[in-house]
Amino acid sequence: MPQQTSQEARTVRHDAVISLSSATATLGSRPVLRGVDLAVRRGEVVALLGANGSGKSTAVRSVIGQVPLTGGSVELFGTPLKQFRQWARVGYVPQRTTAAGGVPATVREVVSSGRLSRSRLGLLSSKTDKAAVDRAIGLVGLADRAKDSVSALSGGQHQRVLIARALASEPELLIMDEPMAGVDLASQEILAGTLRRQVAAGVSVLLVLHELGPLEPLIDRTVVLRDGLVVHDGPPTAGALPGHDDHHLTKEDCHPDAAGAASPLPTGLLS
Ligand SMILES: Nc1ncnc2c1ncn2[C@@H]1O[C@H](COP(=O)(O)OP(=O)(O)OP(=O)(O)O)[C@@H](O)[C@H]1O
Ligand SMILES: [Mg+2]
Structure with a gap:
């Protein structure tokens, strides 16, 4: 039987890997999610x-599962x-909230911790585990820093370590909270290339x-x-123009600093 291409995998297998339905959540006394529906289908990349x-x-x-819902439901796969x-x-x-520091661990140790969910008894002994850790470190361009303490890395390099940790278990689904924050443009391009290969291999994001x-x-x-x-769920191009659909996105929806700031939507979509 001919092997299915990644493109076919992306278009044919449309089952949801994430399904968040009517989700409500309260933090402190504040309603933070007020009925969110969010689905990611197999092979899809959703921003x-x-x-x-x-x-x-x-x-x-x-x-x-880090924030309990007060209503609605979540399904994974x-x-x-x-x-x-x-x-x-x-x-x-996770979203990076603090700079690297505190924990005296090397790049290799932190990335290896991402492999634990795959290893038996939490032991990273097999050649396969070690190869996967090396591969993940190489994917984010930090092979030459593998033995360094994470506390000796810059903020952007630390962010790349967290991405390598997520890649180490060779996941089918990647969930990344602002992975590009604090990462310079050259490193963003490296990470975009890494992600492109993951997506081509069928990973959902x-x-x-x-x-x-x-x-x-x-x-x-x-x-x-x-x-x-x-307030919007659709292709990144069509339907996202203010006034083009019934959601009327504003610049404030898309960027914290509002007017004049770079838009997350494709250039030209926001007036
Ligand atoms: N632990 C908490 N206790 C109380 N309120 C919280 C807590 N964490 C977040 N919030 C509040 O919940 C709301 C949503 O926060 P959330 O972190 O989900 O926003 P976000 O869209 O990710 O923002 P950002 O772009 O700044 O990362 C905010 O008003 C925030 O103040
Ligand atoms: Mg956030």
Whole structure:
């Protein structure tokens, strides 16, 4: 039987790998998600956009069970979150909140921790594990820093270590919360190339972004949150113009600094 190409895999297998339905969540006393529907189908690359505080991180953290829902449901690979155990299938890059430091671990150790969900007894002994860790470190361009302490890295390099950690388990689904934040343009291009190869191999991706940037050609669909509600869900081009659909996106939806700031939507879409 002829092998299925990645393009066929992306167009034919349309089952959802993430399904967030009518999700509500409250942090403190504040309703942060107010009925969010978000689906990522197998092979799809979905960008989640919205202004600061619109609920993007809360939405992705609810998908992996870090924020409990007060209503609605989450399924991963068709399994309700409560029953889901196959965490090696999911790579997660949290939003970076602090610079590197604190934990005296090397790049290799941090990236290896991403492999633990795949290893028996939590031991990283096999050649396969070590090769996967090396490959992940190489993918983000840090092979020459593998033995360095993460505390000796710059913020952008630290971010690349977190991405390598997510790649180390060779996940089928990557969830990345602002992976490009603090990463310079040259490194963004390296990461975009890495992600392109992952997507070509059939990996599904949910990305929180402020700007599509070098990832723009990879994005199949954008979902825009405003105050914990979805105000746009569609292709990154058609339908996203203010006044073009019934959602009336504003620059504030797409960038925290509003007017004059770079837009996360393709150039020319926002007036
Ligand atoms: N632990 C918390 N306790 C109380 N409120 C919180 C907590 N974490 C987040 N919030 C609030 O929830 C809202 C949504 O936060 P969230 O981090 O999901 O936004 P975001 O869209 O990811 O923003 P950003 O672009 O700044 O990362 C914000 O108003 C925030 O202040
Ligand atoms: Mg966030």
